[in-house]
Amino acid sequence: MGLEEKLPDGVLLTTVEGLVNWTRKSSLWPVQFGLACCAIEMMAFGGPRFDSARFGMEVFRASPRQADLMIVAGRLSQKMAPVLRQIYDQMPEPRWVLAMGVCASSGGMFNNYAIVQGVDHVVPVDMYLPGCPPRPEMLIDAVLKLHHKIMNEPLGPKRAAKLADKQVELIPSSYKYAK
Numbered sequence: 001m002g003l004e005e006k007l008p009d010g011v012l013l014t015t016v017e018g019l020v021n022w023t024r025k026s027s028l029w030p031v032q033f034g035l036a037c038c039a040i041e042m043m044a045f046g047g048p049r050f051d052s053a054r055f056g057m058e059v060f061r062a063s064p065r066q067a068d069l070m071i072v073a074g075r076l077s078q079k080m081a082p083v084l085r086q087i088y089d090q091m092p093e094p095r096w097v098l099a100m101g102v103c104a105s106s107g108g109m110f111n112n113y114a115i116v117q118g119v120d121h122v123v124p125v126d127m128y129l130p131g132c133p134p135r136p137e138m139l140i141d142a143v144l145k146l147h148h149k150i151m152n153e154p155l156g157p158k159r160a161a162k163l164a165d166k167q168v169e170l171i172p173s174s175y176k177y178a179k
């Protein structure tokens with residue numbers, strides 16, 4: 001027998017972390033960041049057939065200041081990398097990054113000097129989604145897994161301490177390929 005059974009109807013018990021994280025995961029607003037073919041699948045995800053509105057995230061924001069999720073959909077060129085980093089830096093905390101597709105996750109078949117070999121060279125990635133391209137159902141699955149991750153995140157100073165080791169410096173391509 002738990003304490004809940006002794007409470008009157010309509011009373012729920014939870015933690016502050018549980019409540020705050022539930023509100024955060026229920027209203028993720030993605031910043032528009034379609035880079036290549038994967039972006040078409042991301043657009044389908046926002047349309048009526050796959051209906052991202054079910055998860056409170058149909059509002060793709062044109063301003064990073066109004067967004068808390070960056071879905072990097074497509075391959076990232078070296079030229080675009082500083083722009084991606086700048087947009088990420090303009091997003092307020094808390095913020096999350098989802099690397100959509102094999103190109104964003106690891107460079108994919110574009111193993112060449114022009115493409116960043118994974119956006120985790122530029123920003124910290126919270127969720128990797130494989131596939132070329134991943135179907136919108138796969139993106140939904142990745143978003144639900146991200147929800148689960150958000151629900152188990154600490155708040156305040158504990159979150160800041162956890163994020164402290166996740167800082168990623170922008171690596172110049174010349175330095176990376178010199179290794």
Ligand code: SF4
Nearest residue numbers: 037038101103132133
């Ligand atoms: S993973 Fe495939 S579909 Fe996505 S950007 Fe790369 S080549 Fe295009």
